[in-house]
Amino acid sequence: MTLDFSIILEAWPAFLSGMGLTLKLLVLSLIGAIALGTGLAAMRLSPNWFVSTFASSYVNLFRTVPLIMAIFWFYFLIPLLIGRPVGALTSALVALIFFEGAFFSEIIRSGIQAVPRGQFAAGLATGLRPRMVMQSIVLPQAFRAMIPGLLTQSIIVFQATSLVYVVGLSDFMTTTVRIANGSGRIVEVYLFCAATYFVLSYGASVVARYLERRLNR
C-alpha cells in the first residue's frame, strides 16, 4: 500500500473550516465554562449551606456523567424546555459549558483554597474589607496556582469538542470522517487528523509546563 497525501491538499478548505468550527467551539465554551466555574467556586466556598451544597451537587452530577450523554441530553432537552428547536451548535455549546464548568470550578476552588488562610487574616487585620482582600491579596495568588490546571483542562476541552460529531456539527473531527469516507483515503486522512490534534494539544501542554515551571520559581 502506498500513501497518497494529495487528498489533504484537495480537501484543505474543508479541513480549514472544520478547524474553524472546532476553535469557535473551544473559545466560546472556555469563556462560558470559566465564567460558570468561577461562580460555582465562589458558591462552593460560601458559608451558606444551601448555596455551597447546590454548587457541590452540581459539580458532582456533571463530573459523574459522560460528556457525550450531556451533549445528547441538551440536544433533545432544550427544545422540549423552550418549545422550539435551537440547533446543534447552541445545544452542543450549552452542554460543553455546563459540563466543563463543573471541572473548571474545581480548579478555581482549589486555587483559592491553596492560598493560606493566614493571608486572608493578614489582609483583614489591616482593615481591608473582605472583598478587597479577595481582589488584591487572595485572587492574584490563587490565579498563579490555577494557570497550569486551567491550561490542562483547556486542552481536554479542545479534544472534547470532537464529540459534537454525534449531533452532526461539521467540526474538524466530523469533517475528517466525511472526507475519509468520501475519498476512500482513510489511512491518510485519519493520520492527518491525529497529527493535527497531537501537534496542537502537545504544543499547548508544553506551554503549560513551561508556565508551571516559571511560576513555581
Add this chain to the structure above:
Amino acid sequence: MIALQNVSKWYGPTQVLRECTLSVARGEVVVVCGPSGSGKSTLIKTMNGLEPIQHGEIVVDGVKVNDPKTDICALRAHIGMVFQSFELYPHMSVRNNIALAPIKVLRRSETEAYKRTEALLKRVGLEGHADKYPAQLSGGQQQRVAIARSLAMDPKAILFDEPTSALDPEMINEVLEVMTQLAGEGMTMVVVSHEMGFAKSVANRVIFMDAGEIVEDRPSGEFFSAPQTDRAQQFLAKVLHH
C-alpha cells in the same frame, strides 16, 4: 484601651476560652504566655474580631468588637497585628506590602504612602529593601516588614501573635529589638510570646494562661520572682530551664 469581660469561646463542643477577663491600658505592654494549646493565640485574635466569641464582651478603643452594628473593618484599621508566620503578601514588593492598606483603607496618595514606607523601613532597620519581594528576605527581615506594615496604619495598639516563634534563634533578637523600641515609644502592645527575657525586661504585666483560662495576671516582676500558682511555676521551670 482593650478590655475583655468574661469572654468564652467554643470550637464545637470544645471550650477554648473560659471566662477570660483582662484589660490593657494605653501605653501598656502585656505579654501573654502559657503552654501550647492554652488559648493564647485565640485570645489575642478575639481582640480584633478575627476570632468570633460566643459569650462575653470585648471593648477596644471604646468600640464593642462583637456588636453586629460595629464596623469591624474600621476598628481593625487602627489596631495592628503581627502574625507568627509573618503573612506578608508574596506577590507584592515590600513597598506594596506596607503601602497597600494605607492607600486602600486610609485613602492616602501613593506618593505619600510610599514616602512613609521608606521612613518605616528605616525605623525597622530595613532601609533600601523596598523593592525586594518577601521570598528574598530572611525570616527576621520579613517579620520586621510585617511590623512596618502594621505601623503604616498609625495603629493605636499592636497585637503580636507569637512574633518570634517561627524564627531561627539568631534572628529573634533583631525582631525583639524593634518591639522593645516600640514599647519605649509608648505603643500599646499585647504580645503572645515565650520570650521570657522580653517579658521580664519590657512587659508591664504578664498574663499566664492554661486550658483556656487566665490563671495569673500580674506585674511582670512579681510574676517571675514569685508565681502564685503551681501551673505557672511548672511552666516557668520548663521555659526558663535553659
